[in-house]
Amino acid sequence: xxxxxxxxxxxxxxxxxxxxxxxxxxxxxxxxxxxxQAGLFGAFADGIFVRPVAGPRLTFNISQQHAVELAADTxxxxxxxxxxxxxxxxxxxxxxxxxxxxxxxxxVTAGAGGYYSYQKIPERRLSRPDGSAVVFPAGSTGELSRLxxxxxxxxxERALNRYASFRLEGTGFLVIDSDGFLGFRVLAxxxxxxxxxxxxxxx
Amino acid sequence: MAPRFTKRFVSRSIGCVLGCAGLMSGCELxxxxxxxxxxxxxxxxxxxxxxxYVWDTRDELVVWTGxxxxxxxxxxxSDDSNGAIAIQLAGPSGMLxxxxxxxxxxxxxxxxxxxxxxxxxxxxxxxxxxxxAFDATNATPPxxxxxxxxxxxxxxxxxxxxxxxxxxxxxxxxxxxTYSLGTGVLKLDTITLVGG
Numbered sequence: 001x002x003x004x005x006x007x008x009x010x011x012x013x014x015x016x017x018x019x020x021x022x023x024x025x026x027x028x029x030x031x032x033x034x035x036x037q038a039g040l041f042g043a044f045a046d047g048i049f050v051r052p053v054a055g056p057r058l059t060f061n062i063s064q065q066h067a068v069e070l071a072a073d074t075x076x077x078x079x080x081x082x083x084x085x086x087x088x089x090x091x092x093x094x095x096x097x098x099x100x101x102x103x104x105x106x107x108v109t110a111g112a113g114g115y116y117s118y119q120k121i122p123e124r125r126l127s128r129p130d131g132s133a134v135v136f137p138a139g140s141t142g143e144l145s146r147l148x149x150x151x152x153x154x155x156x157e158r159a160l161n162r163y164a165s166f167r168l169e170g171t172g173f174l175v176i177d178s179d180g181f182l183g184f185r186v187l188a189x190x191x192x193x194x195x196x197x198x199x200x201x202x203x
Numbered sequence: 204m205a206p207r208f209t210k211r212f213v214s215r216s217i218g219c220v221l222g223c224a225g226l227m228s229g230c231e232l233x234x235x236x237x238x239x240x241x242x243x244x245x246x247x248x249x250x251x252x253x254x255x256y257v258w259d260t261r262d263e264l265v266v267w268t269g270x271x272x273x274x275x276x277x278x279x280x281s282d283d284s285n286g287a288i289a290i291q292l293a294g295p296s297g298m299l300x301x302x303x304x305x306x307x308x309x310x311x312x313x314x315x316x317x318x319x320x321x322x323x324x325x326x327x328x329x330x331x332x333x334x335x336a337f338d339a340t341n342a343t344p345p346x347x348x349x350x351x352x353x354x355x356x357x358x359x360x361x362x363x364x365x366x367x368x369x370x371x372x373x374x375x376x377x378x379x380x381t382y383s384l385g386t387g388v389l390k391l392d393t394i395t396l397v398g399g
Contacts, residue, residue: 131243
């Protein structure tokens with residue numbers, strides 16, 4: 001047990017020292033990051049409609065400053081039997097690479113999106129005047145719209161450690177549909193790099 | 204470009220993005236099973252009909268009024284016919300379900316039900332909206348009971364009218380109901396299924 005504890009302490013010291021080393025270096029992002037985000041979604045349509053949202057995000061880093069992202073924001077349900085939300089396919093451009101590992105990386109985004117819905121339909125029973133009844137079994141229905149949203153946003157991100165970073169962003173979007181409306185989303189999220197972040201020496 | 208961003212990775216990323224864009228052209232999914240039907244009470248027909256699919260005599264018409272399904276204020280009136288169902292309609296508070304006997308085997312290719320009737324409203328000459336629902340083996344969708352409608356004119360004499368529906372149905376039984384708000388007496392002297 002003593003042997004294990006001493007090894008664990010050594011690993012913690014080593015990892016802290018590695019972070020210190022990395023702190024003097026620029027952040028190097030891996031090809032793929034996954035994230036979870038939460039925040040507020042707002043729409044301007046016959047008044048203002050604001051709902052909390054949450055959902056996953058997948059980031060493909062094409063280079064250290066350019067990325068393509070797929071995100072899904074699900075509106076937090078008010079007790080209905082379904083999921084409703086928006087998806088976004090967006091280009092992300094980090095406007096600068098900070099010289100410090102822990103530095104803030106501002107970015108802008110531009111993309112398109114759409115909406116989706118998934119609804120569970122409980123069993124329904126329809127009684128008829130002749131005493132018979134029709135039973136509609138439980139089922140589900142879903143819809144993924146075509147691209148019908150234009151979105152632009154900005155934000156910043158900051159590495160927390162080798163395995164996670166924090167991100168804050170705001171997006172304005174326009175739904176280009178028969179019932180078009182303007183909206184916004186403000187999100188805070190955590191990103192987890194597949195393979196971890198690395199520090200690279202800035203020359 | 205950093206070592207991890209190889210050409211292979213970039214091409215895969217582009218492929219993935221194009222794939223996502225393709226998927227996002229929109230789609231709908233539905234996972235619903237076929238509805239099933241719980242049958243209501245059966246109405247056997249103990250009286251052989253004098254003519255196929257024609258209910259005319261007192262004994263034949265009693266089967267319509269004296270069963271577990273029919274609801275309403277019924278009597279059999281023999282004043283001016285060989286027997287007619289007299290239905291006292293009490294306006295919106297009243298309910299009418301007049302269910303016919305089971306037809307076994309089903310009556311094939313039925314297009315309409317013809318009735319010989321008198322509609323005697325309590326006041327004025329308000330017409331009466333009557334519907335007939337057909338329980339059929341070939342209804343589409345199977346959970347649907349197609350309905351036919353007719354507006355019955357008020358008047359002292361017997362009149363005939365057909366409640367038509369399309370396409371032809373193989374009918375197991377039918378029943379009548381009404382949306383009428385009026386009060387009065389509806390007399391049905393003859394009920395006939397009309398085929399092809």
